[in-house]
Amino acid sequence: MPYNKNKQQSFQAAQQGATDAFDAYENIVKDGADYGSQLKHLTEEVNEAYQQINNALENASETQRQRLEQYQRDLQKIVNDVNQSNT
Known part of the structure; x- marks a missing residue:
C-alpha cells in the first residue's frame, strides 16, 4: 500500500508543480x-515542475505517465x- 500512496503523492506533486508553472506563465x-x-519566478516554477514530473515518472501508472x-x-x-x- 505505501507504494501506491507514494505513486499517487508524487503524481499529485507533479500535477501541482505544473499548475503552478502554468499559472506563473x-x-x-x-x-x-x-x-x-x-x-x-517562472523559471523557478518550471524547473521545479520538471523535477517533480521526473520523480513521478519513476513509478507512474500508464495513465499517469501519459x-x-x-x-x-x-x-x-x-x-x-x-x-x-x-x-
Missing part, C-alpha cells in the same frame, strides 16, 4: 516593470515561447 506581464522578477508527458510538452512550449520572446 499566465500571469507574466511582458511589458511590465517587474518582468525580470516574474521571469525568474498525463505527465503532456505536462512536459506543455512546459516545453512555455520555455520555447519565453526564449523566442527574449531573442
